[in-house]
Amino acid sequence: MTKNKTVSAHQISHENVDKLKDISGVNVYACYQCGNCSSACPAVEFMDIPPHQIIRKVQLGFIDELLESETPWICAACITCTVKCPRGVDIAKVMEALRQLVLRSDFEHGNLCEIEDKLRKKLPQIALIGNFRKTIL
Amino acid sequence: MKRVGVFVCHCGINIASTIDISKVVEDLKNYPGITFIQDYKYMCSEPGQALLKEKIKAEKIDAIVIAACSPTLHENTFRMAVKSVDMNPYNCEIANIREQCSWVHNNISEATEKAKRIIKSVVEKALLDEDLEPVRVPVTRKALVLGGGIAGIQSALSIANSGYEVILVERQSSIGGRMAQLSETFPTLDCSQCILTPKMVDAGQHKNIRLMTYSELDDISGFVGNFKVKIRQKAKYVDWEKCTGCGLCIEKCPKKVPSEFDQGLGKRKAIYTPFPQAVPNKPVIDCENCTYFKTGKCRLCEKVCPFDAINFDETDSFIEEEVGAIIVATGYDVYPVLNMSEYGGGKIPDVIDGLTFERILSASGPTGGEVRRPSDGKIPKEIVFIKCVGSRDPEHHYPYCSKICCMYTTKHAMLYKHRVHDGQPYIFYMDVRAGGKGYEEFYQRAQEEDKVVFLRGKVSKVYQDDDKVVVCGIDTLSGSNVEIRADMVVLAMAIRPSKGIEELAQLLKISIDQNGFLTEAHPKLRPVESLSAGIYLAGCAQAPKDIPDTVSQATATAAMISNLFSQEYLLHEPIITGVDEELCSGCGLCVAVCPYDARKTNREKGVVEVNEILCEACGACAAACPSGAAQQRNFTDTQLSNMVKAILAE
Known part of the structure; x- marks a missing residue:
């Protein structure tokens, strides 16, 4: 209960x-x-x-x-x-x-530096912004 | 100068908590014109009125100002009181220091100051008030009832039984209205037609009732007790004097069209009576569908009629009548399912409205009372009822509750279960409003005995999948979305005032609310009167209501009318706008602005004359008059100017 x-x-x-x-x-x-x-x-x-x-x-x-x-x-x-x-x-x-x-x-908005360089360059900008607005898992 | 007495009411704390009454009394004591001033806790109470009468005599007072609540509440009380001590009631004035002062302010010193000014200004008015006598008006003791549904039938019968004549006007060819279409009625499940038809027959045969079916109100003039009405009798193409109602013409007519009475499920002929128990049981020709009217050939009905009653040359005719009172009982229409595209309304044949389901359940309906769905005539094994469709939805449809749907949907589910024992009814509801005698018990019976599954929530969409109608909704109590693959869906559509209500309201000069329902004079204390004297409201034209409420309201209108007709003459408010013939130049400006046609120019005398009975004292003429000849009694220019001065004085 x-x-x-x-x-x-x-x-x-x-x-x-x-x-x-x-x-x-x-x-x-x-x-x-x-x-x-x-x-x-x-x-x-x-x-x-x-x-x-x-x-x-x-x-x-x-x-x-x-x-x-x-x-x-x-x-x-x-x-x-x-x-x-x-x-x-x-x-x-x-x-x-x-x-x-x-x-x-x-609130932990996430840290761009923690993302690997290679991956970061591939990520679309909109996804990054979306991540800032939501969360980085 | 007149001796004016002022009484200041505390109204408990309603006035006294915001206005310093002792200060008002003290400060106004020496105001020129006030002979006497006193305060009292409740002026409207018996002792308050006794005090009033006592002081009028003791202080030799000529005019009274009561500083209290709105004149709509107690003006009459005080006028009656002063009348009993031989003061002319029009010398009694109300200064409204409650609704217009204490209730709307909270600063005591400012409210007190305002109250003083209000009282002073009304004292100025009272100083110049004249003695007036009410205008006497004769009364025609005959009533007109518009609408021949249960509301109209009931009120007509009640008035007729009181010994007064009634004209009952109905736009269909038979009386009966919506109630004639219903199957069984909640909560007793008695057959609607069985309880209605005796009343229809009574109305048809009553010596005091003149039935005028297939007719509509065309024009109206006059006022309470003295209306002149013009009624249009639509062309029936059948001479009802000759017709015996044998039905041979209907039998032979080759043209079939969907029956409005059966909500389009069954067929009727082009010459038809809407249903077998019609009153009067005489047919009319629907000229829009009649083969002869469309092609110029046929006239079969004329050939078979043994009484030579068919007359293709008939035209609309007009009847003029004088009546003293009018009842508007024009009923309701069902909001069309076409408006519910998310529920497949109008697209899926097995999605129908509640009234259509009534016809399916009705023993005299197109399926003979067997529950069969419209598309293929199969007996539905699972059926979904959805309530509040179009009602309680201010965003997309109507904001109000249609009131009857909770009960009739429960009844539908129950009757379905009685007819289809292995069937499963579901009801989507948001609230169950079963507030009537025996209603809650009826609802419980549906849950316990008939195993109706009630799902609390709204349906978001309905779609066709093969021969199933899929209903996607939610049950908020369990918190789960639900999907039901049903055979048929019945929508409890909103009900709204019947078509043409706006035009009728305009014709009668009565008001309608934002949803088109007729407005009553007071929501609690005058629920069956319109704001126009002599026009009364009954049934769903005023607001959605069930049969018991409709019958109660209809009977109440009859009581109001009997009351009206029992008077020797009617009294009309003497506060009207007269004409000072010395000043009037006969320019006619006032005639043009008068909304009641009360003023006419007398060309011979070169002045304007007033019909005192028609004048409603709106004051438009007084404002328009360039010479000051149009003066409203007890609201003269001098009085108004003195009042304004008193309010604005330092």
């Missing part, structure tokens, strides 16, 4: 939730959990938390859990979820905001 989660006023208005709202500009409280985003998402089977649950966790302030989730990094930003949403919640923007929250924290 998993440990009970605490829901509290403090947590629901956590500073990271506010930051997420500021970055994304999305009103997550419009979501009524129909699940259409998850139902339509082409990458959902690879995600640890499906998109509708991401929004739900933001509503409840379980933000720490989201910062550790794989989901925002699996998200391909195809915007199918946003197009499908009956309530106008831009889920793709929330995903991007979650990535930003992680990237703006103390």
Whole structure:
């Protein structure tokens, strides 16, 4: 049995939730959990938390859990979820905001020098930039 | 000078918490024109009103200003109170210091200052108020009901049973409306037609009801108690006086077209009655599909008719009537499945709307009550129902809840299971709204006894794969995406006001909301009236609702109308804009701006005259008048200017 989660006023208005709202500009409280985003998402089977649950966790302030989730990094930003949403919640923007929250924290962006010269020259630039924005494994 | 008394209400803490009432009373004590001022906790209470009456007598007061809530709430209360002590009610004025002051401010000293100014300005108005008497208007005791569905039938019967005449107008050739199309009704599962048709027959035979089917409202003028209406009787091409409804013409007619009543699943002839229990049970010719009208040849119906009732030369006719009240009960349409391309609406034949499924379930329907899918007539073994399709979707369709779908979808799944015992129904839902008598129990029965599988979530797409209809959705409770290879899909489409509601609302000068539903006068306290006096609303034209709610609302409109008709005469607000004939030059500017046609130029006298009954005191004429001849009673230019001065004074 998993440990009970605490829901509290403090947590629901956590500073990271506010930051997420500021970055994304999305009103997550419009979501009524129909699940259409998850139902339509082409990458959902690879995600640890499906998109509708991401929004739900933001509503409840379980933000720490989201910062550790794989989901925002699996998200391909195809915007199918946003197009499908009956309530106008831009889920793709929330995903991007979650990535930003992680990237703006103390985060290991990777070191170009650690990549072998030979390999580095072969790598397309876009992949390198992508790596900076995401992570070097 | 008039002696004006001011009463300042605390309204508990509603006013007193933001406005320093003792300061208001103290500062205004010596304001010129105020003879007497007092505060009280609740002016609208019995003791508050008693205080008012007592002081009017004791202080010999001629006019009253109550500083309290909005006049829409208690103006009438106080006017009645002053009337009982022989003061003309139009000498009682309300200074709104709640909605326009205490509720919208939080700085006490500024709000107190504003409240004082509001009171001063209303005192200035009261000083010049005249005694007025309401205008008496006669009333025509006959009602017009627009729409012959269950709402229209019920209200017509109720009014007729109260002894008043009713004209029931329906645009189809038979009354019955949507309810006639339904199979069985939730939560009791009684047959819809069995409970409706007796009422239809009653309406058809009632001595006080004049049925006008295949007709529409063409024009209207007048006002409450005195409407003049013009009704267009569409050409039927059948003389209903001669026709006995024998049906020979229908039998012989060679032209078949999809039946609207069966939602396109079955066929009807070009000369037809929509369904066997139609009232009146007389056919009409659909001239758009009739072979004779299209090619000039045929006239078979004319040849076989034993009563010589067919008349191809018939044209639309018009009937003019005077009525005292109108009920708008024009019902709903189903949002077409064509709008749901992601669900294959309009492309996949086995994706249909709920109303079409009603016809499939109906014993008198195109399949005789057997559940067979439209494409190949197979009995579906797995069937998916999707709720909230087009409803609750502000982003792409309609934002509102269509209210009836939760229950009828549950009913559909249940009835399907009763017909196909080895079949499996699934319902995709987001919330179950089963808030009615016996509704929750009905929903539980579907889960427990009929093994309907409820999946909580929305469907993202539906597509055809061989002879299966594949439904891709989610069950958010288990957190898994689900896929169902079904034989048939039923969409609980949103319901919206029936076609033509905008034009009708415009004709009747009543308002509609952003979704096209008719607007009631007050969402809680006046739910069956429109904002135009004498026009009432019943059924789904006002908002989505089920049969019990519709019948309740329809009966309520009848009660309102009986109330109206039981009065000897109607009283019209005397605050109207008159004409000072000394000042009027007869320029006619006011005639042009009047939205109610209340003003006319009298060419002989060279002045404008006013129909006091039509005038709604909007003041457009008073603003337009260049000479000041058009003055609104108790809102004269002098009063308004004094009020503004009082507000702006240092």
